[in-house]
Amino acid sequence: MNVLFIVLNDLAYLDEILEEFVSLKVRGATIIESEGMAAAILKRDGLGGLLGGGLFKVETKDIQQNSKTIFTVIPDEETLEKAVNSVRKIVERSRQKTVGFMFTVPVSGIYPLSPKKPK
Secondary structure, eight states, rough: OOOEEEEOOOOOGGHHHHHHHHHHTTTOOEEEEEOOHHHHHHHHHOOHHHHHSTTTTTTTTGOOOOOEEEEEEEEEEHHHHHHHHHHHHHHHHHSOOOOOOEEEEEOOOOOOOOOOOOO
């Protein structure tokens, strides 16, 4: 069992990825707003923060301002492989320099939370 994380910078493909998850019977995902480090530094310090630091080679037009992070628990390796391959195929049409990235983290257990039931 793994959690698949997708940090998606090209948001044009978000709906298509979610539709593919439904077709693969991926049983839910959480989507959060996210921001990369370069965008945060640029927002905080302006261009001077980038030019003075280690990110000086990054052009401001290449910095993605908004991104989404999607994560979902996938119980089996076959579905995980299908999901990863599907996302790659969907975003390969992107014209953005930085589309995003994916990674997995092993899950050793899931513990549902629910309110205490009245007696």
